[in-house]
Amino acid sequence: MRAVLLPGDRKVVVAERPDPTPGHGEVLIASRASAICRSDMGLYSGDHAVVGGAIAPGTIVPGHEPAGVIVEVGEGVTSLRPGDRVAGYLAIGCGLCEQCHAGYRMLCPRWKCVGFDVDGGDADLIVLPEANALRLPDEVSFPAGALMTDMVGSQYATQSRLGVRGGQRLAVVGLGPMGLAAVLVGRALGAEVIAVDPIEARRETARELGAAHVIGSEGALDTIRDLSSGRGVEVAVDCSGNPHGQNLALDAAALRGSVALVGESSATQISPSDQLIRKLLTVVGGWYFPLGDWEAITRLVVDQELPVERLVSHRFDLTDAAEAFRAFDQRETEKAVFVWDE
Template sequence: MKAVLLPGEREVRVVEREVPRPGPGEVLVRTRASAICRSDMSLYTGNPIVGGDAAGRGLVVPGHEPAGDVVETGPGVTGLALGDRVTGYLAIGCMRCEHCRGGRLMLCPRWKCLGFDVDGGDAEYFVAPAVNCLPLPDELSYTAGALLTDMVGTQYATQKSLAVGGATTLAVFGMGPMGGAAVLVGKALGATVLAVDLLDERLALARELGADAVVNSGSDDAVARLRELTGGRGPDVVVECSGAPPAQNSALDCVRKLGSVAFVGESRQTTINPSDQIIRKLLRVTGGWYFPIDQFAELSRFAVQHALPIERLVSHRYQLDDAPEAFRAFDRRLTDKAVFTWD
């Protein structure tokens, strides 16, 4: 089979490998869609943000957002059959600790990440634990299924935890793919959504996805404009998706007193002023990272019932042979959300 490897230093190899075989409790999936995520760039450059010794050395097939068809089951697998359409849950846990038993496999102290620690979906086939292969409704395409987990799933879990609903004014900073997913989820939950970004083309897409108003933080004072749009009060909830320190600070500055801020965009270091930005506003500040595995049935029903146009978040589609071009363009930000497809 063909598979992608990322040895680091912005090198991409498409190699031939043996089709893997599923072990006990595992299934073999024929990949039909696998998305490139901004976190994959850490593998591309050789500085992985998660993963063990194998990550970033070109030993592991990337791709933590895959979907496809079950083509073989290993010993002891129940509940999955050949031909089942599935999407992959990226966190592989021990299934014994308190976090795994609570559904949050990504908090397991011994967790491994699909596409970082173990081979992921940027290949014609991948193997995963049966518990990580989540049933994909017929109403959702393979591409939608791939994006449903990391992006839409993260936003759904985050916004649900913050009680986003019809009475909420939600501001979203960063209109990349994750921010776009935040707009889709927020509108489906009934919120008034305000989108913030530096790029007019991304703000135009945010309007298409349902944003009620947009703010260009490059030409406007985003904090002042968001307060103006909310009658001087500030948004009830802010979801920060860019990971940029200025946006993170603006999120804390603009939100109303007793409001909530979720940091979703990855960031290694940011300087804030807790006294003025958090303590004296009595804010709730949380991290938004993936979703509990037992929430997937609810999440997939939500996507179907609200007819979420998830594929609208995809900017480019590639064949696996074009992986060098795909990663190069993604690294240069010539694409937003790119997906390998086998349609």
């Protein structure tokens, strides 16, 4: 089979590897879509890994947002069979600890990440544990299914946690792929979405996805206050990971409002007294979704006919992996996805 390897220094190798076989409790999946994520860029450059990273560079197949068709099941698999359409859940947990039992396998102290610690979806075939192969409704395309496992799923879990609903205003700061997913999910949950980004093309996409207001970064706080009669928004979600965006989210939130920080970030300076304490603000980290949310995520997408595939800006064949990673790294694409013939 063909498989992408990232040895670092922005090099990409499409190698021939033996076809994997499923072990006990595992399934073999023929890939149909696998998305590139900004977190993959640490592997691509060789500088760092957002998660995982204990494995030698260039030895693990990347791709933590896969979708495809089961072609073989290992011994002990009872809930899936060949021909089932599935998407891949990225967190492999021990299955025994408190966090695993709660469905938060990415919080398991012994967890492994697909595409970072074990081979991911940027290959013709991928092996996953049975629990990590999530059934994909027939109404959902494979590219959409791949995006539902990270961007859409993460936003659903985060916004549901904050109680986003009709009658609320939701500010989304940063309209990269994750931010656009936040717009899509927030609108589906009934909120009036205010979308913020300095790039006009991203703002226009947000408008097409249902944002009620799209504004640039310059003077964004004043505009948000004007749109909310000076009150601020009930919920703000930062997807930029930028200190200015994070502070905008904190400042834009109303008294007793909520903020989710989703964009990855290493350091940010804030003013806790003014921005959190005296506003009685609820601030959470937003990262991935528990297994138990998958059914609700698929229902939301199917019942409301969400145009998840609209989040894909570029499609690539696996043979063109070097160009795909280069273009994504240079921000010439938004969400890029490897696709196989269905």
